[in-house]
Amino acid sequence: MTRNILIVDRSVPPSGRWCEAFPDGRVVEAESRPTLMAGDIVWLPAGYPAWEALVAGIRAQQPDCGVVVLSSSPTTEEALTALEAGARGYCHSFAVPTLLREIAQVVAIGGLWVGPELLSRFVGAIRRQLPESSEPLESILSARELEVARAVAAGRSNKEVAAQLGITERTVKAHLGSVFEKLQVRDRLQLTLRLAGRVTSGVAD
Structure with missing residues (x-):
């Protein structure tokens, strides 16, 4: 069974929309070092200190765990950074609950989610690097x-x-x-x- 886990900063309350999307989800602080299982989906705000290293660390700890980075101001550059660190998803922090659940479904089956508009910009940026x-x-x-x-x-x-x-x-x-x-x-x-x-x-x- 897929578990949705939101990493939060103790000074910032969890997103109400995320909690609505995943009423059975877990909200934890990174310092608590939660034990991750294969199939878990970890949601991590891009504003969290050293979030890129945390994404890489989560993937190293549990390679079969999906990571979704939440950003209050999504950009192509940040999306690239997130995916290169090992994230499987990247979306707006204020995405509606139905979209958050859709993202979770895609990531749970091994897919990649960055959203259609950002994907177009993202693919163009990657192609120019090849x-x-x-x-x-x-x-x-x-x-x-x-x-x-x-x-x-x-x-x-x-x-x-x-x-x-x-x-x-x-x-x-x-x-x-x-x-x-x-x-x-x-x-x-x-x-x-x-x-x-x-x-x-x-x-x-």
Whole structure:
């Protein structure tokens, strides 16, 4: 069962809308070091001191835990920072309860949420950071690397990719590292955008 946990600063009361969205949710202070479980969704205000490090720390403690960053003034730059730190969601602090619940549903199944308007700006910013290349992916990656890259870009975890391709997770990680290096991307998000719109003829879906 998914647990929604809101990290708060002791001097700032929790959002009424968040509490309405998740009446069974937990409100805790970061200093209390709550024990996290796989499947938990942690909501963290961007105004919290050193929130980027806290996001990374939560993901390191429990990789299967989703983190959503709440911002009172959302920006493309802050969204990039949040996602690069390991967050799976980024939204306005005053989002309505129905939207907060929708975000939780998306993150719970391994999806990514940044909102449609911000997503458009966000994708444009990421694309400008990626190296230009007209060289076909088939000439850059091996057939197996391309299979791994496409599976990861489709949102599958290393474990799911391993099961799909009949290889070990260790092998998936090795192929993924090679893919990152060859395509000059830093993470799964950049890989997904690098592959977006590219047609490959050598590997079927």
